[in-house]
Amino acid sequence: MNLTGGIVLYAVLWFLTLFVLLPIGQVSQAEAGEVVPGTPAGAPANPMLGRKMAWATAISAVLWAGCAYLILGGVISREDIMQLDQLVR
Template sequence: MNLTGGIVLFASLWFLTLFCVMPIGQRSQADAGSVVPGTHAGAPSGVNWRRKLLWTTAITSLLWAVIAWVILGGIVTRADISNLDQLVR
């Protein structure tokens, strides 16, 4: 894995993790009891973006480190991936 591959992997994992973390602990405006006129009652209320982004970055860093260790440590090589069809046959 080169530098560009590492950056692309981190960015892809970061956005995937963000979309998994966003709904955790989310309260709707109806739950909070303050529905803003013109919005749906199920719209989010009081999103703590700083906390969610910090959690996203921490989880992504951990995932990226494990994947980089697997790739750079030679645990899984390109030859292993190209021979995966041999397992099915």
């Protein structure tokens, strides 16, 4: 894995983690009882984006470190991945 591959892998993991974290703990404006005029009632009342982005950063860093260990440590090589289609045949 080169530098560009590592950055792309981290970005993909970060966005995937963020999208998994977004609905956790969400309270809609209708549930909170404070619907702001001009917004749908299902909009989040307090999305806590900063906290969720921080959690996404931490979790994706751990996932990236695990993936980097598997790739750079030689646990999984390209030859191993090329042989995966033999399991289906």
